[in-house]
Amino acid sequence: MSNADQYLIQEQPYYRPTADEVALFEAAYAARMPVMLKGPTGCGKTRFVEYMAWKLKRPLITVACNEDMTASDLVGRFLLDASGTRWQDGPLTLAARIGAICYLDEVVEARQDTTVVIHPLTDHRRTLPLDKKGELVHAHPDFQLVISYNPGYQNLLKDLKQSTKQRFGALDFSYPETAVEVDVVSHETGIDPKIAEKLVQIAHRARNLKGHGLDEGISTRLLVYAGHLIAKGIAPRAACMMTLVRPLTDDPDMRDTLDAAVATFF
Numbered sequence: 001m002s003n004a005d006q007y008l009i010q011e012q013p014y015y016r017p018t019a020d021e022v023a024l025f026e027a028a029y030a031a032r033m034p035v036m037l038k039g040p041t042g043c044g045k046t047r048f049v050e051y052m053a054w055k056l057k058r059p060l061i062t063v064a065c066n067e068d069m070t071a072s073d074l075v076g077r078f079l080l081d082a083s084g085t086r087w088q089d090g091p092l093t094l095a096a097r098i099g100a101i102c103y104l105d106e107v108v109e110a111r112q113d114t115t116v117v118i119h120p121l122t123d124h125r126r127t128l129p130l131d132k133k134g135e136l137v138h139a140h141p142d143f144q145l146v147i148s149y150n151p152g153y154q155n156l157l158k159d160l161k162q163s164t165k166q167r168f169g170a171l172d173f174s175y176p177e178t179a180v181e182v183d184v185v186s187h188e189t190g191i192d193p194k195i196a197e198k199l200v201q202i203a204h205r206a207r208n209l210k211g212h213g214l215d216e217g218i219s220t221r222l223l224v225y226a227g228h229l230i231a232k233g234i235a236p237r238a239a240c241m242m243t244l245v246r247p248l249t250d251d252p253d254m255r256d257t258l259d260a261a262v263a264t265f266f
């Protein structure tokens with residue numbers, strides 16, 4: 001298996017389009033435009049990139065960003081081994097070399113001095129300087145950069161700089177509309193669509209509380225978790241407490257409110 005082949009997605013990922021995002025992404029890829037996927041956690045951004053990488057037959061290299069990540073974690077570093085020092089490409093460099101789609105998940109988590117290393121890859125230069133190694137990598141013609149970004153978490157201290165933001169075309173993501181979300185939850189877990197519909201209704205209640213005591217609503221991912229537990233024979237109410245209420249908040253009043261919402265459906 002070649003280096004690139006191991007990053008190819010062999011089987012079609014299940015993805016239900018919610019608008020014209022597939023056509024827009026295809027056009028952006030054809031133009032090799034960097035793309036930013038904006039939306040709350042667990043609403044289908046990662047699944048969408050997997051689907052698009054499969055559809056476009058490109059390898060996909062995903063990096064989960066965090067605040068301890070340094071530029072070297074993306075670009076690469078020298079390692080010491082028995083024969084001396086050896087350069088090891090980081091995931092971004094590897095993606096640029098093999099013509100993969102590089103997906104930087106939650107890029108805002110990374111420090112700004114880390115984020116700027118992507119700049120020369122996102123404009124006409126399409127290059128990545130490996131300063132420590134003294135090499136300038138010219139990105140493979142098929143390389144594309146995709147980042148995800150959750151606007152809900154941002155504050156003045158933690159946001160992408162305009163100079164970074166304005167290097168991307170952006171697609172807005174949000175939780176799928178009811179019928180699609182019901183399909184997603186029942187398809188992913190095998191539960192009856194009528195039960196899935198109730199889970200989605202509970203999520204709608206919680207999503208209305210965003211900004212009124214909740215930082216985020218119940219995500220599609222959590223609904224899928226609830227569905228998995230129910231499919232394993234757990235009583236729906238207990239499954240919902242564990243997956244839809246407890247992860248979301250520690251506030252006792254808010255938990256009571258959400259528990260009550262669950263109780264009206266199950």
Ligand code: ADP
Pocket residue numbers: 014015016017018040041042043044045046047048176184188220221224
């Ligand atoms: P994000 O990257 O936005 O945090 P994910 O892509 O991991 O979220 O989505 C979480 C889960 O939600 C997926 O594993 C999948 O089961 C489900 N999901 C959400 N939206 C869709 C969709 N449009 N089609 C198929 N599955 C979806």
